[in-house]
Amino acid sequence: MSKNPVAKNQMVFNKSFGQHILVNPQMLHSIVEKSAIRPTDIVLEIGPGTGNLTALLLEKAKKVIAVEIDPRMVAELNKRFKYSQHAHKFELIQGDAISTEFPFFDVCVANTPYQISSPLVFKLLSHRPLFRHAVLMFQKEFAMRCVAKPSSDLYCRLSVNVQLLSKCDHLIKVGKNNFKPPPKVESSVIRIEPKNPAPVLNYIEWDGLLRVCFMRKNKQLSAIFKNKSVLQVLEKNFETYQKIKAIEQGAVEEEQKQNQDTKGKKGNNNNNNVADLMQMGMDEELDEEIDDEKSNKKQNKKKHNDDEGLDEEEDAAQVDDKKKLFKEKIHKILEDSGYLEKRPAKLDIDDYLKLLFVFNQNEIHFK
Numbered sequence: 001m002s003k004n005p006v007a008k009n010q011m012v013f014n015k016s017f018g019q020h021i022l023v024n025p026q027m028l029h030s031i032v033e034k035s036a037i038r039p040t041d042i043v044l045e046i047g048p049g050t051g052n053l054t055a056l057l058l059e060k061a062k063k064v065i066a067v068e069i070d071p072r073m074v075a076e077l078n079k080r081f082k083y084s085q086h087a088h089k090f091e092l093i094q095g096d097a098i099s100t101e102f103p104f105f106d107v108c109v110a111n112t113p114y115q116i117s118s119p120l121v122f123k124l125l126s127h128r129p130l131f132r133h134a135v136l137m138f139q140k141e142f143a144m145r146c147v148a149k150p151s152s153d154l155y156c157r158l159s160v161n162v163q164l165l166s167k168c169d170h171l172i173k174v175g176k177n178n179f180k181p182p183p184k185v186e187s188s189v190i191r192i193e194p195k196n197p198a199p200v201l202n203y204i205e206w207d208g209l210l211r212v213c214f215m216r217k218n219k220q221l222s223a224i225f226k227n228k229s230v231l232q233v234l235e236k237n238f239e240t241y242q243k244i245k246a247i248e249q250g251a252v253e254e255e256q257k258q259n260q261d262t263k264g265k266k267g268n269n270n271n272n273n274v275a276d277l278m279q280m281g282m283d284e285e286l287d288e289e290i291d292d293e294k295s296n297k298k299q300n301k302k303k304h305n306d307d308e309g310l311d312e313e314e315d316a317a318q319v320d321d322k323k324k325l326f327k328e329k330i331h332k333i334l335e336d337s338g339y340l341e342k343r344p345a346k347l348d349i350d351d352y353l354k355l356l357f358v359f360n361q362n363e364i365h366f367k
């Protein structure tokens, strides 16, 4: 073990930046050891603080790039490393790690304030090219939720999302007294190893499905998907996608009026646009376009109804019938796929992938 990496300083720590400095040399060494840094590695350190971890990382890595938000810490770090034997390996970026563009790196090491835990994890997991792994200190509760498995109390949307994109392991429990000043909560170090290649799927839809399921994670899916507001959103999405399909097939009324030649050309253009948009989970412009069309159609329908002399009661009955049919459609999808009586708290990633697949196959979308 090398010499004590903890620098002496009298700085007043800033609570809003979550400044709890890790001062136990043994714990610092354990974190660096678990980071398994190779001499050829570029290490990204988030929130280096006074540089206690940085000092050890510089001994192992080819280069350390640190991102620190607090100018006082930046001054401290420059004082500590600018004229050290490792100065040539050290690069310091002053800024907010969440809004700063990350450079290329092999390994990320971070003991950051807990308020940026979630955005940091997803920023790392969406970073390209993919890195080898990240060793991250978090509030114990957050860390345990990241690694939680189906059926455990802490299993949640965060667990499913993190584990969809990475292999995630708990490494070390860290008590409050390892820090100065000690935080109010316990901490844990986890390792996140991104899945390479990353799974290819529509993440907006994926997250939409998880949001619905984890609203009441211990209920059966049959009950969750009976919820009025869930059905309302899914039905609206269903209608939107039906409209897209109609545009794709060149079946909109305006196009029927066009001659065959023009129609063919137009149809092709639309096909391309729509296909792109569907892949992206649809953008707002198209939503607006479709909403306009929908409201036009609604107005036309209303006029037609008035002309035909249909009264409001008949309208309401039609709407109820449509809702009932849609509810039955969702029930059947869950029943046929064997998920009707399953509970979100017990489903694993493969189950969620399968569930999204069968919903999408039946033209049910979560965005």
Ligand SMILES: C[S@@+](CC[C@H](N)C(=O)[O-])C[C@H]1O[C@@H](n2cnc3c(N)ncnc32)[C@H](O)[C@@H]1O
Binding pocket: 017, 018, 019, 020, 021, 022, 023, 046, 047, 048, 049, 050, 051, 052, 053, 067, 068, 069, 070, 073, 095, 096, 097, 098, 110, 111, 112, 113, 116
């Ligand atoms: C918990 S301290 C850890 C310091 C050091 N890594 C250690 O282990 O002793 C968190 C550090 O992250 C910095 N920080 C807070 N928010 C940040 C942000 N959004 N981006 C970059 N650094 C941040 C704080 O100023 C502080 O230096």
